[in-house]
Amino acid sequence: MFHYTVKTNQSIDEACETLEKQLKEEHFGVLWNFDLKNTLNNKGLEFDRDFRILEVCNPKEAQRVLNQNVMVGYFLPCKMVVYEDDGVTKIGMPKPTSLVTMVDDAQITDMAEDIEKRLIACMDKSSV
Template sequence: MFHYTVETKKSIGEAIQSLEENLKEEKFGILWQFDIKDTLLKKGFEFDQDYKVLEVCNPKEAQQVLKENQLVGYFLPCKIVVYDDNGITKIGLPKPTSMIQNLDDANLSEFASDIERRLISCIDKSI
């Protein structure tokens, strides 16, 4: 499966706050938070679902992996989504290991596995 998704009893705001704290422990920061519902409404489109996309990054590791292969920039920053699915808050991410497979590089696969493990740990601690 290309993604990892969990449910939480927390609100979207509470889940994001918890995620931010747990990401900091792994030296990741939230660079940007994209509110899909708000953006679509501002453009005149109805979208009733609360859906946030967080772009997260560990600058030191981003620098390291980009030095090894600039194509990794196509996958950066990492994305974590927090959204309402019929009254249930869900948190998920596309798995870095799934995306990195396209580059067929063993060193990058190990790197992606480590990042994925750490991001999933942050998500799991946030539920």
């Protein structure tokens, strides 16, 4: 699977707030919390599903991976989503290890594994 997704009993807003708190503990910040539903609705397009896209970054990790391989910048910042699916709030992300297979760099893969574990831990703590 290219993604990791968990379910939570929290509302979209609560899940975003909890996730942001967990990310801060791992030194990741949310650069942008994009409300897709409101944006599309405000442009006159019908979209009824609550769907947030969070752009997440740890500056030290970004510097580290970019110094190793600038092509990783194509995948930055990390994306996480919080959305409603059949009445259930879900939190998900594309796995960094899946994305970096495209650059074929063993050191980047090792870095991605570490980052992925930390992001998954944040998601797991947020899904409780």
